Amino acid sequence: MRNEMTLSFVAIEENEALARMAMTCFITPLDPTLEEISEFKTIVSEAVTNAIIHGYNCDGKSLVTIHAVIDDNKIIMTVEDQGEGIFDVEQAMEPMFTTKPLLERSGMGFTIMESFSDSLSVESMLGSGTVVRFEKTFSPVTEVSRMR
Amino acid sequence: MAEINQIDGIMVVTLSGELDNLEANKIRSTISSSIFTGKIRGIVWDLSRLGFMDSAGIGLILGRMRDLAPYNGETIILNPSATMEKIFSFSGLGPNIRRGSVDSVIGEIGGVLYEK
Ligand SMILES: Nc1ncnc2c1ncn2[C@@H]1O[C@H](COP(=O)(O)OP(=O)(O)OP(=O)(O)O)[C@@H](O)[C@H]1O
Numbered sequence: 308m309r310n311e312m313t314l315s316f317v318a319i320e321e322n323e324a325l326a327r328m329a330m331t332c333f334i335t336p337l338d339p340t341l342e343e344i345s346e347f348k349t350i351v352s353e354a355v356t357n358a359i360i361h362g363y364n365c366d367g368k369s370l371v372t373i374h375a376v377i378d379d380n381k382i383i384m385t386v387e388d389q390g391e392g393i394f395d396v397e398q399a400m401e402p403m404f405t406t407k408p409l410l411e412r413s414g415m416g417f418t419i420m421e422s423f424s425d426s427l428s429v430e431s432m433l434g435s436g437t438v439v440r441f442e443k444t445f446s447p448v449t450e451v452s453r454m455r
Numbered sequence: 456m457a458e459i460n461q462i463d464g465i466m467v468v469t470l471s472g473e474l475d476n477l478e479a480n481k482i483r484s485t486i487s488s489s490i491f492t493g494k495i496r497g498i499v500w501d502l503s504r505l506g507f508m509d510s511a512g513i514g515l516i517l518g519r520m521r522d523l524a525p526y527n528g529e530t531i532i533l534n535p536s537a538t539m540e541k542i543f544s545f546s547g548l549g550p551n552i553r554r555g556s557v558d559s560v561i562g563e564i565g566g567v568l569y570e571k
């Protein structure tokens with residue numbers, strides 16, 4: 308199967324749930340396992356939350372854009388903002404690193420995204436924004452049960 | 456949603472729905488002030504009915520562990536989903552996870568504190 312979509316929304320926290328819901332619907336035809344769905348949903352949530360709160364400081368007007376392609380059993384997804392950008396990507400990706408400890412961020416977002424996807428890459432420039440790109444391959448439930 | 460109950464100095468927080476950034480911000484202060492006013496010596500986070508959680512849940516739980524630190528309070532994370540369990544273990548909270556009923560873990564915290 309091949310499919311493609313783009314979704315843009317302003318940077319308010321309410322849109323985190325919108326993004327999770329829309330992206331979960333988008334992958335449903337691939338028949339993923341429940342655990343794959345919840346891991347994918349977590350990836351979306353982490354990336355979108357970062358764009359909204361770190362990229363745009365919840366400004367309520369700038370746009371976060373998700374672009375996704377389904378290619379057979381695989382999804383290739385980018386989450387993009389034109390916000391603040393990341394000072395040092397390598398440091399930002401370390402577990403427990405956060406620039407917003409007072410908001411009770413734990414600095415685990417990138418660690419979770421990395422663990423729950425097959426590949427993750429981050430491109431960022433201070434003052435011009437961040438693009439996070441993921442790939443995740445699903446094993447259709449029907450195929451798993453056929454193998455047993 | 457968060458439902459808060461206190462049993463004998465132990466606070467049981469029953470979460471349902473989706474625990475993300477927005478939800479964590481809504482429930483944080485209520486839980487925090489219950490800790491400070493209720494002479495709490497332990498928290499049980501009952502996740503049996505929670506449908507989704509991301510890193511905001513880690514921030515919320517670690518933050519309340521800091522609130523509890525002056526009282527030497529225990530933290531127990533009860534019945535997380537498989538995905539949540541992975542998130543907790545990345546964050547070093549694996550040892551706080553239990554399976555079973557609220558009553559059985561309250562007994563455990565009560566017991567631990569009694570022996571001290
Ligand atoms: N889209 C972004 N724009 C600007 N900075 C970002 C962006 N995404 C991440 N960062 C930076 O990278 C750091 C680490 O991100 P990560 O998601 O791992 O942790 P966190 O968001 O701080 O905490 P958590 O995700 O656990 O709530 C952030 O604190 C922030 O400084």
Ligand SMILES: [Mg+2]
Pocket residue numbers: 353356357412415416417510
């Ligand atoms: Mg984050």
